[in-house]
Amino acid sequence: MKSEGRIDILIIGDATTGSGVSETLIGKGFRVARADVEGYSHRSRVGGAIVVQAGERGPEFEALGLEPGNRVVALSDFLEALPDIQPFDKSGGPAPLVVFLLGLAGESSCRATRDALAASSVLLDDLGRRVAMLYGNLKVSAAGLEAEVREARRKGALLLRFSSARPTFVRNGEGRPAVECLDEASRRRLILHPDWIVKDEILRAGPGDLERAARLGAEPGPDGFLPSDNVYRFGLETNRRGILGIIPDADPLGRDTLEDDLAAAMLEMRALDRFDSWAPDRVAVIDPGLCARCLTCHRSCPHGAVAVGERIEIVPQACFACGICEAACPAKAITLRERDPEKGPLEAVPRPVLLDIRPGDLVTFGCRRSAERARALCGHLGAGRPADLVFVPVDCAGRISREMLMDAFLQDASGVLVLTCHPGNCHAEKGNLQARSRVGEVRRFLEEAGLNPERVRFNTLAANMGVEFGRMVREFKAELDQR
Amino acid sequence: MEEPTATISLEELDPDGFQSPDFLQDACMTCGYCASACPVSGVDGFDPRKLVRMVNLGLEREVVDARWPWICTMCGRCEAECPMRISISRLVREVRSRRDRDRVPGILHKGVEAAMETGNNLRLPKDDFVFILEDVAEELAEEPGFSGFRVPVDKEDANLLVTVHNKLVNTQTEDLVHWWKIFHAAQEDWTVPSENWEGCNWGMFTGDDEAVRRMSDRIAEQMDRLRAKNLLWPE
Amino acid sequence: MAEPNVLIIGGGMAGLTAALELARFEVRSNVVESSPFAGGQAIGFSCKATSACVRCGACLAEDRLQSAVESPEIRILPSSRLLELSRSNGPFSAVVLRSPRVVDPDLCTGCGRCVDVCPEEAVRRAPSPYNRPPLAVDLDRCARFAGGDCTACVDACPESALAFDRGEERLALEPHALILASGFHVFDPREKPYGYGEMEDVITNLELERMLREKGGLVRPSDGSPPGRIAFIQCVGSRDERLGHLWCSRVCCGSAPRTARRLRFLEPELDVTVFYIDIQTFGRDFESAWNELRREFRFIRAVPADAVPTENRRVRLSYFDPETGSPDSLDVDLLVLSVGITPGRDLAGTSALLGLRRGADGFVEAGDSGNPPAGVTAPGTVLGPMGILDAVKSGKASAWRTLENLGMV
Numbered sequence A: 001m002k003s004e005g006r007i008d009i010l011i012i013g014d015a016t017t018g019s020g021v022s023e024t025l026i027g028k029g030f031r032v033a034r035a036d037v038e039g040y041s042h043r044s045r046v047g048g049a050i051v052v053q054a055g056e057r058g059p060e061f062e063a064l065g066l067e068p069g070n071r072v073v074a075l076s077d078f079l080e081a082l083p084d085i086q087p088f089d090k091s092g093g094p095a096p097l098v099v100f101l102l103g104l105a106g107e108s109s110c111r112a113t114r115d116a117l118a119a120s121s122v123l124l125d126d127l128g129r130r131v132a133m134l135y136g137n138l139k140v141s142a143a144g145l146e147a148e149v150r151e152a153r154r155k156g157a158l159l160l161r162f163s164s165a166r167p168t169f170v171r172n173g174e175g176r177p178a179v180e181c182l183d184e185a186s187r188r189r190l191i192l193h194p195d196w197i198v199k200d201e202i203l204r205a206g207p208g209d210l211e212r213a214a215r216l217g218a219e220p221g222p223d224g225f226l227p228s229d230n231v232y233r234f235g236l237e238t239n240r241r242g243i244l245g246i247i248p249d250a251d252p253l254g255r256d257t258l259e260d261d262l263a264a265a266m267l268e269m270r271a272l273d274r275f276d277s278w279a280p281d282r283v284a285v286i287d288p289g290l291c292a293r294c295l296t297c298h299r300s301c302p303h304g305a306v307a308v309g310e311r312i313e314i315v316p317q318a319c320f321a322c323g324i325c326e327a328a329c330p331a332k333a334i335t336l337r338e339r340d341p342e343k344g345p346l347e348a349v350p351r352p353v354l355l356d357i358r359p360g361d362l363v364t365f366g367c368r369r370s371a372e373r374a375r376a377l378c379g380h381l382g383a384g385r386p387a388d389l390v391f392v393p394v395d396c397a398g399r400i401s402r403e404m405l406m407d408a409f410l411q412d413a414s415g416v417l418v419l420t421c422h423p424g425n426c427h428a429e430k431g432n433l434q435a436r437s438r439v440g441e442v443r444r445f446l447e448e449a450g451l452n453p454e455r456v457r458f459n460t461l462a463a464n465m466g467v468e469f470g471r472m473v474r475e476f477k478a479e480l481d482q483r
Numbered sequence B: 001m002e003e004p005t006a007t008i009s010l011e012e013l014d015p016d017g018f019q020s021p022d023f024l025q026d027a028c029m030t031c032g033y034c035a036s037a038c039p040v041s042g043v044d045g046f047d048p049r050k051l052v053r054m055v056n057l058g059l060e061r062e063v064v065d066a067r068w069p070w071i072c073t074m075c076g077r078c079e080a081e082c083p084m085r086i087s088i089s090r091l092v093r094e095v096r097s098r099r100d101r102d103r104v105p106g107i108l109h110k111g112v113e114a115a116m117e118t119g120n121n122l123r124l125p126k127d128d129f130v131f132i133l134e135d136v137a138e139e140l141a142e143e144p145g146f147s148g149f150r151v152p153v154d155k156e157d158a159n160l161l162v163t164v165h166n167k168l169v170n171t172q173t174e175d176l177v178h179w180w181k182i183f184h185a186a187q188e189d190w191t192v193p194s195e196n197w198e199g200c201n202w203g204m205f206t207g208d209d210e211a212v213r214r215m216s217d218r219i220a221e222q223m224d225r226l227r228a229k230n231l232l233w234p235e
Numbered sequence C: 001m002a003e004p005n006v007l008i009i010g011g012g013m014a015g016l017t018a019a020l021e022l023a024r025f026e027v028r029s030n031v032v033e034s035s036p037f038a039g040g041q042a043i044g045f046s047c048k049a050t051s052a053c054v055r056c057g058a059c060l061a062e063d064r065l066q067s068a069v070e071s072p073e074i075r076i077l078p079s080s081r082l083l084e085l086s087r088s089n090g091p092f093s094a095v096v097l098r099s100p101r102v103v104d105p106d107l108c109t110g111c112g113r114c115v116d117v118c119p120e121e122a123v124r125r126a127p128s129p130y131n132r133p134p135l136a137v138d139l140d141r142c143a144r145f146a147g148g149d150c151t152a153c154v155d156a157c158p159e160s161a162l163a164f165d166r167g168e169e170r171l172a173l174e175p176h177a178l179i180l181a182s183g184f185h186v187f188d189p190r191e192k193p194y195g196y197g198e199m200e201d202v203i204t205n206l207e208l209e210r211m212l213r214e215k216g217g218l219v220r221p222s223d224g225s226p227p228g229r230i231a232f233i234q235c236v237g238s239r240d241e242r243l244g245h246l247w248c249s250r251v252c253c254g255s256a257p258r259t260a261r262r263l264r265f266l267e268p269e270l271d272v273t274v275f276y277i278d279i280q281t282f283g284r285d286f287e288s289a290w291n292e293l294r295r296e297f298r299f300i301r302a303v304p305a306d307a308v309p310t311e312n313r314r315v316r317l318s319y320f321d322p323e324t325g326s327p328d329s330l331d332v333d334l335l336v337l338s339v340g341i342t343p344g345r346d347l348a349g350t351s352a353l354l355g356l357r358r359g360a361d362g363f364v365e366a367g368d369s370g371n372p373p374a375g376v377t378a379p380g381t382v383l384g385p386m387g388i389l390d391a392v393k394s395g396k397a398s399a400w401r402t403l404e405n406l407g408m409v
């Protein structure tokens, strides 16, 4: 790799063939290398990495009580076999039937609908076959698909829908399968003797996909694919900056916009790599003099930005400046620093401090992305924001340390409210969860000190919850006032 | 409710039996709107979606032989909003028209036959018809505000020629007066023909296009005979 | 090329995202927004989280809008539209017409006193506090604009932010590239037989979103009471050849169940029924979510044919139950129509001005098939129905293509 000079993008994954991902990237002037996850280290970042995932397509015949073989095939296998199917001679009797099963066991996908429609168009137009599609939920949300379904119907494809009932499968003496079903619309029992039974395949992340994500420290979504479905990843980025996830062959949500995904990926890569020395304007920095090498930061960083070597260091390109490490470091060796706009040296970002608190105030710490915006919306809507509220915005709730919360009590705040993004919505994945455990710690602390633990409270909200912001603050204040 | 018994083998059906650009039934996405809209859905196992689907499957024989397609009242609500613009009522008529005429359900079939022979579905003679109208008119004339009311039978050069649904001179004569009251209040210049007055065109229900045409032609003839300017054809 | 700049038409999720991405490359943009407030449809939405985020994407609207408003590279021009466009060699020449600016964005603090005093209710509050200005005067309602001499708002404003002597403005711009992100139009369900516009308790999903955002809960518009039973009808105005809308609107299958869950979270006793044709995949955990949803709510695979008021002021839906094969009806306190996504009202005109081709469905044709003229791209729902995240990604892709056109990547 070294002899090729700088690499812009590393393609990680085993599905690059056929997907055209590397070809596209090379065509756009990126220098591309392929690798598997072995040997990939964020520390030695030479560019970005795109994780190309294929997943595993399983027809999952058994879920329907179907036995594969003898012309019972998976959709992708049928597409391969299609060119070899001979046209049927009409004089030879009634045309043989091809049955497609879509979404009858597990949920189908737009991709399966589109493939089945393409195949049925060939079967009807060129091969003299009849076509029936038996479906659970017909997936038609991808662009143009509804019109394609209409066209297939016009050509004579028969579409039978199933809500709660399911077809059953039997084999005759020669082992040829037959399909028995109750047609919902006509309420008639039908038996079909198809020439082929073609079942859609469900795309699931394979062990390879899961292992790759785990090794990269990149959070996958609930389906096992990268990126996670945290909306702040925009369906592309991961918790590790510069590692992007693309699923070329079948987007789980029925988009077939690989071109857009790639364009967005290239944009991200160029934005990060535009200058060889790209670095964010805000990073966490470890003071080696104070660091005790306890590795708390390494464990707590959700972005894999803490590199453990001779010294413990934060890789600036990987750091999201959430401040989780700063709040977690027992030695107080970490501070967030920011560069002024003229790209000067890094200066410390002051920790939020509480000025001018009057005894009895309600102090609210809130994440800028959610709580501060909700607070602004609350005021804008006139939704009852208490005037005497002390609001302390933080870039990420993960930066809220136990000391900050205690400081409020030391200054005689009546109560402390911590407002963060909802679980699953934190751009740092777990800043909100960190804050929640800090609140738990402080509650215990208050209890031990003989104070009422209810004086500190944790709540979650989103930027568009202005009314809820007002409600949360008012309710808490009313409870505090009652004591 | 007539429910499925035997299992039907799809291969033996010919789905092309009803192919026609008039119906577009292939486009049906079984959304079920029509079945929800139909006022007689569920009666004797009828629903419009079922009819569309069975035609689609090629179950021609069963649909044509079945009684339930005759439940449809031809109101057309099903197709008013069918998202795929399927001509459901035309399909119903087509199904009905494929039945041998002597197997058309009794009353409808007899009605059409009667209409073709006598000009109305009841075989009601001209004199009886006029008698009924006059009888009801006399009663109306006794109500306040209607004194002197008469039915202008066979009046020439009237503005409106009005047809009469046979049930209004049969079991529901009390409903005759609703229209009359309006005409009276509006001082309308109207008339009823003494012959071929039948406003209920059952050929439409049985899918008999020839009957529909004959009946319509007759009304047109009455228009010409009486030189009426406009036609009011309340079904 | 000195100081490249881009003209973006439409300040919704797609347009603002394109602007933000260009800003990362120090490319300036002017965002022409026809409404008084940028942010598109999504800025009126609400969070649907229960005990955790459900990935509806609505909060991204605040994120995009605030970031764009604060970006020094982005200038948002509200109440404006593209009037003329021509191209010689190199940059385009564009003329943008801006409606008279009554509210000065630099002076207005959004206190809302004008809202309270206006006799014509012509002063509208922006959907978001990040809109600049946060208030706007609806010139069609304003008595002063109709020739009267009302000065109620001007007198009430403590900041002297209101003025009626600022006329229309014509801005001449020379953009190097254009992005058409003018979004979609929400289907108007008046022509559907569900009594929308006649019964107060029949609302659209868009109105439901706004109600949740502005009120934080659900009430019946007719009497302000909390509903005990509600129903959603899906695909209203979508999947409909009769209307010329032979497409799935793609967002409603996610929106209705997520909203239902949010409402149930707020009101555990709420009874919810969803009428649907086919449920489309939404969310990466769709399969398990769908299995749970079917237990949580009643899903009926039927399209009701009408909605009529009952004597006790509920809404009666009649439908044909596919499971029993018989007609049935359901009385609800509130009916929500999941109205679909249709092409923008003036998309024909704007796309023609930019030289973009539209498909038979009326949306702009994507990619090469749309054969966009050099320097022009079109992201977001101008291409067809899509959700917020897809519109964002599409905006990113558009920024990439624009940078390519500008020779910058």
Ligand SMILES: Cc1cc2nc3c(=O)[nH]c(=O)nc-3n(C[C@H](O)[C@H](O)[C@H](O)COP(=O)(O)OP(=O)(O)OC[C@H]3O[C@@H](n4cnc5c(N)ncnc54)[C@H](O)[C@@H]3O)c2cc1C
Binding pocket: C009, C010, C011, C012, C013, C014, C015, C032, C033, C034, C035, C037, C038, C039, C040, C041, C042, C045, C056, C057, C058, C080, C081, C082, C181, C182, C183, C184, C185, C186, C205, C206, C209, C251, C254, C255, C339, C340, C341, C344, C346, C350, C379, C380, C381, C382, C386, C387, C388, C389, C391
């Ligand atoms: C009821 C409803 C619920 C939804 N719920 C969700 C959800 O939960 N999750 C989700 O992901 N998506 C949801 N969506 C979809 C979401 O609204 C869209 O994905 C998103 O708004 C698309 O953004 P856009 O920028 O493409 O278009 P828009 O939001 O339409 O923005 C376009 C902008 O351009 C402006 N404009 C229009 N014409 C012109 C012109 N000629 N000149 C200048 N400016 C112009 C408009 O005023 C607007 O500000 C929902 C949609 C609806 C209708």
Ligand code: SF4
Binding pocket: B027, B028, B029, B030, B031, B032, B033, B034, B035, B048, B049, B052, B078, B081, B082, B083, B084, B085, B086, B088
């Ligand atoms: S309304 Fe039209 S598309 Fe829907 S089921 Fe009836 S015939 Fe089919």
Ligand code: SF4
Binding pocket: A231, A422, A425, A461, A462, A464, C046, C047, C048, C049, C052, C053, C054, C055, C056, C057, C058, C059, C060
């Ligand atoms: S608005 Fe939607 S995406 Fe944002 S936190 Fe709420 S549920 Fe999650």
